[in-house]
Amino acid sequence: MKSEVQGIIQDLYQELAPTAANQEIRAALLKAHQQLKQAPQLDHALIKQLTNDVTYNIFTKQLRLTPTENLLVRANSIINPNRN
Numbered sequence: 001m002k003s004e005v006q007g008i009i010q011d012l013y014q015e016l017a018p019t020a021a022n023q024e025i026r027a028a029l030l031k032a033h034q035q036l037k038q039a040p041q042l043d044h045a046l047i048k049q050l051t052n053d054v055t056y057n058i059f060t061k062q063l064r065l066t067p068t069e070n071l072l073v074r075a076n077s078i079i080n081p082n083r084n
Helices: 002-015 023-038 044-060 067-079
Strands: none
Touching: 002 023, 002 044, 002 067, 023 044, 044 067
């Protein structure tokens, strides 16, 4: 499961254009990817925080995502449903 999450994070990072609007999301994705690489197993709290940060940025900045980006954001949130 950890490798799948890392793949989703990496794909989303690469998919998002390096624009000012995407800067915070890309930084959060990069940070989470680095933390997951060092963790021995999947950190559900980290994924939950990442999902919340990404979702918050999308809504507050009213970002329009491509279908692929939407899929990757959804996949990340589905992996971590209702975890504390």
